[in-house]
Amino acid sequence: MTQWLQATYLVDAQPAEIEARAAAIALEQSVECPLEAIGDQRVLDEIVARVSGITLVGEQRYRVDVRIAAETTGGEPAQLMNMVFGNGSLWEHVQFVDLTLPQELLARFPGPRHGIAGIRALLGAPERALTCAAIKPQGLPIAELTRLAHTFALGGVDIVKDDHGLADQAYSPFARRIPACQAAVSEAVRTTGKRAFYAPNLIGTPRVLRRHAQLARDEGVRIVLVAPMIVGLPAFYDLVAEFPEFVYLSHPSFGGAARIAPPLLFGRLFRLFGADATIFVNYGGRFAYSRDDSAAIAAAARAPWGDVRAVLPVPAGGMSVERVDELLAFYSCDTMLLIGGNLLIARDDLLSRTRAFVEATESFHSRVTVP
Amino acid sequence: MTQWLQATYLVDAQPAEIEARAAAIALEQSVECPLEAIGDQRVLDEIVARVSGITLVGEQRYRVDVRIAAETTGGEPAQLMNMVFGNGSLWEHVQFVDLTLPQELLARFPGPRHGIAGIRALLGAPERALTCAAIKPQGLPIAELTRLAHTFALGGVDIVKDDHGLADQAYSPFARRIPACQAAVSEAVRTTGKRAFYAPNLIGTPRVLRRHAQLARDEGVRIVLVAPMIVGLPAFYDLVAEFPEFVYLSHPSFGGAARIAPPLLFGRLFRLFGADATIFVNYGGRFAYSRDDSAAIAAAARAPWGDVRAVLPVPAGGMSVERVDELLAFYSCDTMLLIGGNLLIARDDLLSRTRAFVEATESFHSRVTVP
Numbered sequence: 158m159t160q161w162l163q164a165t166y167l168v169d170a171q172p173a174e175i176e177a178r179a180a181a182i183a184l185e186q187s188v189e190c191p192l193e194a195i196g197d198q199r200v201l202d203e204i205v206a207r208v209s210g211i212t213l214v215g216e217q218r219y220r221v222d223v224r225i226a227a228e229t230t231g232g233e234p235a236q237l238m239n240m241v242f243g244n245g246s247l248w249e250h251v252q253f254v255d256l257t258l259p260q261e262l263l264a265r266f267p268g269p270r271h272g273i274a275g276i277r278a279l280l281g282a283p284e285r286a287l288t289c290a291a292i293k294p295q296g297l298p299i300a301e302l303t304r305l306a307h308t309f310a311l312g313g314v315d316i317v318k319d320d321h322g323l324a325d326q327a328y329s330p331f332a333r334r335i336p337a338c339q340a341a342v343s344e345a346v347r348t349t350g351k352r353a354f355y356a357p358n359l360i361g362t363p364r365v366l367r368r369h370a371q372l373a374r375d376e377g378v379r380i381v382l383v384a385p386m387i388v389g390l391p392a393f394y395d396l397v398a399e400f401p402e403f404v405y406l407s408h409p410s411f412g413g414a415a416r417i418a419p420p421l422l423f424g425r426l427f428r429l430f431g432a433d434a435t436i437f438v439n440y441g442g443r444f445a446y447s448r449d450d451s452a453a454i455a456a457a458a459r460a461p462w463g464d465v466r467a468v469l470p471v472p473a474g475g476m477s478v479e480r481v482d483e484l485l486a487f488y489s490c491d492t493m494l495l496i497g498g499n500l501l502i503a504r505d506d507l508l509s510r511t512r513a514f515v516e517a518t519e520s521f522h523s524r525v526t527v528p
Numbered sequence: 529m530t531q532w533l534q535a536t537y538l539v540d541a542q543p544a545e546i547e548a549r550a551a552a553i554a555l556e557q558s559v560e561c562p563l564e565a566i567g568d569q570r571v572l573d574e575i576v577a578r579v580s581g582i583t584l585v586g587e588q589r590y591r592v593d594v595r596i597a598a599e600t601t602g603g604e605p606a607q608l609m610n611m612v613f614g615n616g617s618l619w620e621h622v623q624f625v626d627l628t629l630p631q632e633l634l635a636r637f638p639g640p641r642h643g644i645a646g647i648r649a650l651l652g653a654p655e656r657a658l659t660c661a662a663i664k665p666q667g668l669p670i671a672e673l674t675r676l677a678h679t680f681a682l683g684g685v686d687i688v689k690d691d692h693g694l695a696d697q698a699y700s701p702f703a704r705r706i707p708a709c710q711a712a713v714s715e716a717v718r719t720t721g722k723r724a725f726y727a728p729n730l731i732g733t734p735r736v737l738r739r740h741a742q743l744a745r746d747e748g749v750r751i752v753l754v755a756p757m758i759v760g761l762p763a764f765y766d767l768v769a770e771f772p773e774f775v776y777l778s779h780p781s782f783g784g785a786a787r788i789a790p791p792l793l794f795g796r797l798f799r800l801f802g803a804d805a806t807i808f809v810n811y812g813g814r815f816a817y818s819r820d821d822s823a824a825i826a827a828a829a830r831a832p833w834g835d836v837r838a839v840l841p842v843p844a845g846g847m848s849v850e851r852v853d854e855l856l857a858f859y860s861c862d863t864m865l866l867i868g869g870n871l872l873i874a875r876d877d878l879l880s881r882t883r884a885f886v887e888a889t890e891s892f893h894s895r896v897t898v899p
Contacts, residue, residue: 181814188665189693190869197668204667228697229666235731236695239758243692243781247815294559295600296575297568321614322560324607326599360606362762362769363734387610389760391733398733410614413784443552444618498561 159203161224162262164241165255167418168219179208179221182251185244186225204229220254227258232265234430235391242417254418256425263463269433270401272466273459273491276433279379279404280315281352286485286518287493288313289406289471290500290511292338293320299329303341305507309500310345310353312511313519316493317342318382319358321408331357331369339376356380356406363392370400379403384410385427397431406471407432419450424457427468434469436495439484442475448487455488471495478510481517482525490522530574532595533633535612536626538789539590550579550592553622556615557596575600591625598629603636605801606762613788625789627796634834640804641772643837644830644862647804650750650775651686652723657856657889658864659684660777660842661871661882663709664691670700674712676878680871681716681724683882684890686864688713689753690729692779702728702740710747727751727777734763741771750774755781756798768802777842778803790821795828798839805840807866810855813846819858826859842866849881852888853896861893 164186170178187206188195195201203226210222230237242253269275277283292305302323309317317338325331335357342355359369359381366388373381381403385393387410397405407427412419417426423437435458438444440451455470470488473495484494496514503510535557541549558577559566566572574597581593601608613624640646648654663676673694680688688709696702706728713726730740730752737759744752752774756764758781768776778798783790788797794808806829809815811822826841841859844866855865867885874881 185814187693188667189691190665191873194869194872194875195665196875197672200665200667204665226667228699229693231695231697233696233732233736235733235736235758236697239693239695239731239755239781242784243755243758246782246784247780247809294561294566294571294575296559296571296597301568320560322558322600322610324602324610325604326602326607328599360610361604362606362766364766365604365606365762384610384614387606387614387762389763391736391758392760392763395733395735409618410610411617413617413788417784438618443556498565501565502562504565504567 160227160259160261162227162230162241162259163209163257164223164225164253166221166223166245167214167252167254168221169217169250170219171217175211175219178250179211179219179223182221182245183208183223186223186240187229189244227262230262232262234394238390252418254421256421260463263465266429266465267431268429268465269405269431269468270397271404271433273469274466276404276469279354282315284490284522286490286521287315287469288515288518289316289318289493289495290314291318291320291495291497293322293497293501295320295322295326296328299334299337302329302334303337306338306355307341307345308507309511310342311349312508313349313351313515314353314511316354316356316380316406318356318406320497321358321382321384321410323358324360325365332372335373335378336376339378354380356382358382359396360384360387363395366392366396367399370396370403374400374402380406382406382408384408385430385432386411386413390426390430394430404433405431406434406436408436409438419446420453420457424454424468425462428458428462428465432468434471434493436471436473438474439472439476444474452487455492459491469493473497478514478517481514482521485518485521486525494518531598531630531632533598533601533612533630534580534628535594535596535624537592537594537616538585538623538625539592540588540621541590542588546582546590549621550582550590550594553592553616554579554594557594557611558600560615598633601633603633605765609761623789625792627792631834634836637800637836638802639800639836640776640802640839641768642775642804644840645837647775647840650725653686655861655893657861657892658686658840659886659889660687660689660864660866661685662689662691662866662868664693664868664872666691666693666697667699670705670708673700673705674708677709677726678712678716679878680882681713682720683879684720684722684886685724685882687725687727687751687777689727689777691868692729692753692755692781694729695731696736703743706744706749707747710749725751727753729753730767731755731758734766737763737767738770741767741774745771745773751777753777753779755779756801756803757782757784761797761801765801775804776802777805777807779807780809790817791824791828795825796833799829799833799836803839805842805864807842807844809845810843810847815845823858826863830862840864844868849885849888852885853892856889856892857896865889
């Protein structure tokens with residue numbers, strides 16, 4: 158019997174044209190040719206996608222549910238994306254907002270290998286909220302980056318990550334930066350006795366990704382940062398499959414949030430393809446995300462979804478130490494707070510400001526009773 | 529001396545806020561932290577991006593030019609995209625529309641290995657307009673796909689390509705489809721004595737792409753179809769580097785045209801990363817592209833650009849045999865016309881309709897004098 162996945166789109170249209178637009182999406186995302194060109198009855202019955210629902214959700218805006226034959230995806234990430242938002246992405250009036258996979262197809266995707274539980278086990282922090290800081294800006298010499306990494310770890314941050322702009326530039330080449338930062342964090346851990354991990358940024362073509370992943374593994378790295386839309390979702394999927402021992406922290410760069418709904422892309426698709434923790438834009442920061450957007454991303458990251466592990470929400474962007482209580486009350490403790498620039502502006506007081514960030518975050522669940 | 533690339537964005541803003549928005553883009557696309565967090569003078573002088581121009585181009589719409597240090601890109605495709613439209617893509621009011629690379633950085637990208645001249649040499653067609661048809665829909669058994677491929681080649685089409693929905697599904701697995709379609713086209717070539725090539729669709733994670741490319745090469749395939757945004761731009765780049773003998777026909781699927789201007793993405797970025805021919809949405813078809821959009825894509829594909837070869841424009845989508853003269857008058861003969869569904873609706877008359885398409889296209893330059 159044919160199994161169907163359901164893809165959901167927000168479609169801008171006049172009332173008189175929505176049925177035709179919905180039907181066009183179903184054709185475009187399956188056979189991509191006029192029905193009258195199809196003579197094969199099996200294709201008409203089992204391959205042509207069908208509109209299963211049209212709901213008015215706003216002024217000249219509709220939610221359109223389309224059922225697409227699971228068989229057409231071939232059970233792998235590239236063709237899955239092709240079938241759910243391939244040519245459809247070329248219509249400006251169409252946004253891809255939700256995806257429901259039948260059990261059998263969902264089971265083809267292992268998802269996060271560690272997820273929230275695995276990250277908490279690695280950090281030895283079963284309940285409290287978690288912290289993350291970024292070494293930046295790019296352009297600094299390696300000695301300065303390692304000094305920042307050492308200070309953050311000394312201040313008690315759980316994960317010290319590369320800025321996502323740190324790649325393999327001449328001023329801080331990957332092969333020299335990774336051992337140096339890893340050593341700096343290890344040294345701080347010996348001083349504090351508290352666990353902390355350095356997460357380097359893996360970025361490049363698939364061949365570079367693999368080479369850098371091997372190098373990081375050889376250096377004892379346990380957590381890595383990857384921007385799945387930059388490296389490509391299928392390349393991200395391959396990387397996770399080949400290096401399942403890493404905890405993957407996904408970065409939203411190149412995520413072009415306007416055309417794929419942020420909760421779907423950062424909360425669910427990145428999770429489906431193997432992210433363990435997902436960095437996303439926090440409300441009230443320098444990006445125009447609303448509280449609802451941010452809450453929906455966190456909810457999508459944690460919601461039960463077959464056997465796919467929950468992924469840790471990591472709000473970021475325009476965060477500050479002063480907002481820790483507000484943010485944890487909003488997101489709950491199953492969250493990692495990522496603060497970047499707001500720590501670095503402390504300059505010479507970086508260590509004390511880092512400690513204040515860590516202390517506020519880690520003590521939250523004992524200090525504050527969320528109503 | 530610092531070399532700068534220039535990235536250009538269309539930014540929606542009120543007059544009072546455009547300067548702040550432009551400055552925010554420059555920070556986000558370089559150091560991604562507040563200026564006051566930066567103590568290093570070299571970073572301030574040579575790494576921080578700067579706004580070099582703001583021009584009003586429409587109602588509350590501005591063209592913003594940003595100079596970004598070439599050094600930050602590391603000279604490779606993933607980090608280049610990260611630096612020109614990474615976090616910036618997360619702002620709904622920002623569209624990425626143009627890119628100028630300094631000579632030294634541009635020279636790091638080999639671009640198309642064949643381009644228009646190489647395709648014309650392969651086809652033995654130095655001047656005339658070229659034809660392409662697609663075997664579809666997916667879901668058909670291999671025997672039916674090969675029948676279509678054979679008929680198209682018999683009808684004189686230059687390139688018979690897979691529909692981009694043909695992946696590695698159970699109903700037409702790659703390993704069986706490719707030899708069968710390749711043989712069908714070869715057989716037609718023996719009958720007609722005219723060159724024709726089968727172009728299979730390569731889609732999947734990087735490991736699958738490589739395996740399928742090897743298989744295609746072993747079968748004598750010379751031209752392949754790839755959707756760079758689906759497989760990921762860096763994976764596409766690696767594929768071209770590893771298999772430079774193929775002619776690459778790029779497909780716009782998942783191109784989400786609204787946030788990266790189509791002439792930039794399909795005409796220049798795909799070209800920069802190695803496409804030899806670029807399929808894009810034709811005006812007046814089932815997508816809402818204007819004549820100006822289509823003309824701009826074709827112009828970007830062919831325009832002189834350092835040593836980067838010209839890429840062949842391939843308009844597609846809602847094309848018809850009846851429009852051949854109109855389209856060639858519009859695009860010129862340095863074009864390959866791709867017709868899919870409009871041939872297939874002929875059903876039992878597929879061969880004669882294919883012949884009409886080929887005849888109209890190939891005779892255009894001798895029949896019609898373009899004013």
